[in-house]
Amino acid sequence: MNRLGELETQVMLRVWWLNRPSSVREVQEALLPDREPAYTTVMTVLDKLFRKGLLRRRLAGRAYLYEAVRSRDAYTAELMRADWVAGDSRAGALVHFVEGMTPEQIEALRDALRVALP
Known part of the structure; x- marks a missing residue:
């Protein structure tokens, strides 16, 4: 199993903390004030975590909602x-x-x- 990078870890911690399907914007806001990554950076990290099998996502309108696959x-x-x-x-x-x-x-x-x- 591959270890997560620093930003990937911080994003996963926020997804676990939110504990519900969350949009890129919600995850980005949960990172504040500790970090101030661009929206596109958070979107890229969430997509990477999805591709690694750590997140699932579903389309809600025009945006994806992400949630952790496991606790x-x-x-x-x-x-x-x-x-x-x-x-x-x-x-x-x-x-x-x-x-x-x-x-x-x-x-x-x-x-x-x-x-x-x-």
Whole structure:
């Protein structure tokens, strides 16, 4: 799985935050005041994300509305899985990952394991 560029990441974060089918203009406005990209730049990035399979779109009048194909959590899990599978020592990578967690993150991991492995 390819990592997203900085602007692609910021656009995806806004699409997830909006949490509904959104126009280019709505995504552009959600980027403010942190960024001030041109409308055409946002349109290009949304189209790239659509072509990468991260967004779906539908025509509404003369404009497309974009929404995420999967949740931010599901996307993050997919990235983690891809990195983990690519590693030489999966157990070692997992140990290093857990060692770097805060107590709150470890408790969240325990909760997730209880849900996933009843």
